Amino acid sequence: xxxxxxxxxxxxxxxxxxxxxxxxxxxxxxxxxxxxxxxxxxxxxxxxxxxxxxxxxxxxxxxxxxxxxxxxxxxxxxxxxxxxxxxxxxxxxxxxxxxxxxxxxxxxxxxxxxxxxxxxxxxxxxxxxxxxxxxxxxxxxxxxxxxxxxxxxxxxxxxxxxxxxxxxxxxxxxxxxxxxxxxxxxxxxxxxxxxxxxxxxxxxxxxxxxxxxxxxxxxxxxxxxxxxxxxxxxxxxxxxxxxxxxxxxxxxxxxxxxxxxxxxxxxxxxxxxxxxxxxxxxxxxxxxxxxxxxxxxxxxxxxxxxxxxxxxxxxxxxxxxxxxxxxxxxxxxxxxxxxxxxxxxxxxxxxxxxxxxxxxxxxxxxxxxxxxxxxxxxxxxxxxxxxxxxxxxxxxxxxxxxxxxxxxxxxxxxxxxxxxxxxxxxxxxxxxxxxxxxxxxxxxxxxxxxxxxxxxxxxxxxxxxxxxxxxxxxxxxxxxxxxxxxxxxxxxxxxxxxxxxxxxxxxxxxxxxxxxxxxxxxxxxxxxxxxxxxxxxxxxxxxxxxxxxxx
Amino acid sequence: xxxxxxxxxxxxxxxxxxxxxxxxxxxxxxxxxxxxxxxxxxxxxxxxxxxxxxxxxxxxxxxxxxxxxxxxxxxxxxxxxxxxxxxxxxxxxxxxxxxxxxxxxxxxxxxxxxxxxxxxxxxxxxxxxxxxxxxxxxxxxxxxxxxxxxxxxxxxxxxxxxxxxxxxxxxxxxxxxxxxxxxxxxxxxxxxxxxxxxxxxxxxxxxxxxxxxxxxxxxxxxxxxxxxxxxxxxxxxxxxxxxxxxxxxxxxxxxxxxxxxxxxxxxxxxxxxxx
Numbered sequence: 001x002x003x004x005x006x007x008x009x010x011x012x013x014x015x016x017x018x019x020x021x022x023x024x025x026x027x028x029x030x031x032x033x034x035x036x037x038x039x040x041x042x043x044x045x046x047x048x049x050x051x052x053x054x055x056x057x058x059x060x061x062x063x064x065x066x067x068x069x070x071x072x073x074x075x076x077x078x079x080x081x082x083x084x085x086x087x088x089x090x091x092x093x094x095x096x097x098x099x100x101x102x103x104x105x106x107x108x109x110x111x112x113x114x115x116x117x118x119x120x121x122x123x124x125x126x127x128x129x130x131x132x133x134x135x136x137x138x139x140x141x142x143x144x145x146x147x148x149x150x151x152x153x154x155x156x157x158x159x160x161x162x163x164x165x166x167x168x169x170x171x172x173x174x175x176x177x178x179x180x181x182x183x184x185x186x187x188x189x190x191x192x193x194x195x196x197x198x199x200x201x202x203x204x205x206x207x208x209x210x211x212x213x214x215x216x217x218x219x220x221x222x223x224x225x226x227x228x229x230x231x232x233x234x235x236x237x238x239x240x241x242x243x244x245x246x247x248x249x250x251x252x253x254x255x256x257x258x259x260x261x262x263x264x265x266x267x268x269x270x271x272x273x274x275x276x277x278x279x280x281x282x283x284x285x286x287x288x289x290x291x292x293x294x295x296x297x298x299x300x301x302x303x304x305x306x307x308x309x310x311x312x313x314x315x316x317x318x319x320x321x322x323x324x325x326x327x328x329x330x331x332x333x334x335x336x337x338x339x340x341x342x343x344x345x346x347x348x349x350x351x352x353x354x355x356x357x358x359x360x361x362x363x364x365x366x367x368x369x370x371x372x373x374x375x376x377x378x379x380x381x382x383x384x385x386x387x388x389x390x391x392x393x394x395x396x397x398x399x400x401x402x403x404x405x406x407x408x409x410x411x412x413x414x415x416x417x418x419x420x421x422x423x424x425x426x427x428x429x430x431x432x433x434x435x436x437x438x439x440x441x442x443x444x445x446x447x448x449x450x451x452x453x454x455x456x457x458x459x460x461x462x463x464x465x466x467x468x469x470x471x472x473x474x475x476x477x478x479x480x481x482x483x484x485x486x487x488x489x490x491x492x493x494x495x496x497x498x499x500x501x502x503x504x505x506x507x508x509x510x511x512x513x514x515x516x517x518x519x520x521x522x523x524x525x526x527x528x529x530x531x532x533x534x535x536x537x538x539x540x541x542x543x544x545x546x547x548x549x550x551x
Numbered sequence: 552x553x554x555x556x557x558x559x560x561x562x563x564x565x566x567x568x569x570x571x572x573x574x575x576x577x578x579x580x581x582x583x584x585x586x587x588x589x590x591x592x593x594x595x596x597x598x599x600x601x602x603x604x605x606x607x608x609x610x611x612x613x614x615x616x617x618x619x620x621x622x623x624x625x626x627x628x629x630x631x632x633x634x635x636x637x638x639x640x641x642x643x644x645x646x647x648x649x650x651x652x653x654x655x656x657x658x659x660x661x662x663x664x665x666x667x668x669x670x671x672x673x674x675x676x677x678x679x680x681x682x683x684x685x686x687x688x689x690x691x692x693x694x695x696x697x698x699x700x701x702x703x704x705x706x707x708x709x710x711x712x713x714x715x716x717x718x719x720x721x722x723x724x725x726x727x728x729x730x731x732x733x734x735x736x737x738x739x740x741x742x743x744x745x746x747x748x749x750x751x752x753x754x755x756x757x758x759x760x761x762x763x764x765x766x767x768x769x770x771x772x773x774x775x776x777x778x779x780x781x782x783x784x785x786x787x788x789x790x791x792x793x794x795x796x797x798x799x800x801x802x803x804x805x806x807x808x809x810x811x812x813x814x815x816x817x818x819x820x821x822x823x824x825x826x
Contacts, residue, residue: 327724328724329720329724348723348724348726351726353726356724356725356726361721361724363717363721365717368716368717368718369716369717369718369721370718371718371722371735371736371739371740372740373739373740374735374739382725383725386725386726386727387725433721437725
């Protein structure tokens with residue numbers, strides 16, 4: 001992937017301006033960005049949500065979402081002006097010479113058609129390939145992308161393959177016509193870390209094999225570091241910094257870039273576990289199932305007052321089911337939940353108000369966790385009224401106190417509605433709502449995974465400060481190794497509904513690891529651009545060179 | 552956004568619709584003032600032509616057509632409105648409860664509604680009304696019950712999308728009672744489509760009452776009502792007089808107007824998103 005600067009660039013964006021229409025006015029989204037991409041080069045776009053990454057990525061195809069318009073600048077693709085090209089000409093380009101891989105493959109496939117039929121559609125319609133030829137190539141691509149059973153997998157429907165496989169099928173589909181440019185828009189964000197590795201490796205192989213240029217959009221710096229030759233950091237629709245990957249990682253110039261880089265350095269002081277004390281929460285050999293499908297096998301855990309127990313695992317590992325079991329939303333088939341030594345009724349409807357008050361919950365997606373039709377003061381005030389009988393002035397005073405605690409100005413935020421808040425602010429309100437009940441235990445279900453890294457770090461710091469002040473215990477459910485490393489006192493590793501490993505943070509993170517724990521930890525992307533190569537070699541997966549295929 | 556600003560920005564069709572609705576409401580409210588003669592007063596010859604004395608002529612019994620049209624707005628609109636409100640209270644509330652409670656409550660209510668919906672609405676109404684008699688009360692109750700089934704299905708479907716959201720789970724885990732869940736958590740988030748449906752349902756009820764009246768089982772004479780007015784004077788059409796079509800036109804106009812407004816409201820509140 002050498003960059004030849006004297007050659008005419010494949011994609012050239014000059015001084016691009018894009019506006020979006022919301023709240024009855026046009027707001028600038030992209031404020032004058034230049035972008036140059038050479039043939040065969042992989043460019044990484046980094047930034048928090050709202051930075052304009054996706055908008056820019058789509059603009060590279062000459063496309064904008066509904067409610068957006070391009071107000072200035074130019075997009076030249078291989079000498080063609082995409083902003084002035086006719087719709088038919090653009091349609092010919094897209095899919096054939098420019099392809100797009102979306103974040104959610106599950107939402108992008110038509111569930112009513114077989115994968116292979118969707119795969120060959122563009123190639124047959126616009127690419128002038130015969131159906132048999134296109135299908136043969138599809139199978140070849142499935143092989144390059146290391147999909148299991150490449151001959152048959154195309155005959156399946158989208159819901160019959162896993163998320164990681166679907167993402168790879170989508171990448172294969174994007175490559176069906178050997179495009180000159182592929183735009184990857186957060187292709188691995190929705191995937192588990194262990195699955196992410198496979199998809200990353202597959203994408204990289206495929207890009208190298210076919211010599212396509214690519215724009216790789218992600219908010220995860222470590223991921224982009226593996227994929228890109230060059231990185232552009234965006235913020236508020238503007239370019240912050242641009243440099244070769246190694247230079248960017250080793251020597252960032254701007255403060256904002258440095259803050260992005262430093263985000264993973266936050267650590268709490270681990271608190272020693274008071275082993276002899278009676279645990280606040282204990283789960284004894286609990287099993288549970290959804291219908292006839294068992295989801296939890298023999299899960300036991302102990303959580304002491306003022307401690308943080310992190311439960312880590314991939315999707316489907318049973319971590320959220322464990323939380324539902326504790327809150328009483330999922331009835332165990334055997335085993336019991338002990339709170340402060342007393343057995344809790346299995347169904348939350350049978351629990352007393354007092355029992356409900358002591359265990360509070362914070363959800364993954366703050367947008368759906370707050371009632372959009374209530375003001376902040378109502379949302380936080382309700383538990384105060386409901387559990388503690390506070391009303392009127394006393395309630396408002398306490399809400400103000402809680403808002404101060406979560407670092408939001410009471411005067412500004414009290415009367416607002418959730419939609420007027422950013423994601424991080426909403427999550428803080430969720431924290432305040434949980435605190436309003438004056439609980440002893442808060443279950444945090446992936447509370448930072450829907451947030452940008454900088455915002456997520458702020459939320460973690462807040463949670464830590466609250467724990468020090470109030471001595472609440474956290475059951476912290478996450479799939480992110482970095483979060484566990486940052487805040488856990490005790491760690492529980494789950495896989496397929498079983499506890500496979502547990503211990504204190506230092507014990508868990510010190511080798512030797514149990515097999516699955518080792519796999520999980522090694523799958524966490526590192527900032528080192530050679531990390532993926534080394535990992536693939538050590539896992540004896542076929543490395544990128546050995547899978548070169550003739551086309 | 553303020554209500555006034557919202558109204559100013561409304562499309563022309565919606566403005567027209569709102570204007571007509573307001574006019575109808577005014578006519579219904581001030582009927583005794585606007586009508587030159589009484590509702591059931593016989594003032595002249597039967598089927599008198601349009602004149603200065605009788606603005607739109609007289610009907611088959613010699614009652615003033617214009618006065619009856621004005622009073623008809625009051626009766627037909629009033630009964631339709633009352634019926635729709637009842638249907639929404641019954642169907643909307645039970646739909647929300649079915650969605651929140653789930654399980655047996657949902658199954659029971661849903662199957663009951665299925666049974667009611669399996670019988671053609673008009674035939675069912677005719678059947679019951681001929682058994683219990685056609686007083687205004689029975690008319691309102693029967694149509695409200697029948698229409699409540701449709702409202703139930705909609706409110707249950709909309710509420711289903713709301714109850715799966717985390718804030719409802721949070722409220723359940725807090726230990727909130729059914730009434731709080733219905734009134735504070737689910738209803739405010741299901742209101743937009745329900746309000747739009749209210750307008751639409753109002754039209755259907757309106758047409759349904761007119762149809763029943765035309766068949767002789769709706770609002771009973773001598774009360775003025777648009778549906779029966781068409782039937783009473785239908786014979787005039789044979790003589791090329793359009794007077795009997797005027798009540799029908801009045802029905803058509805309000806129906807179209809309400810639909811204009813409903814379309815606009817549906818557009819404003821598509822899905823659960825904030826406008």
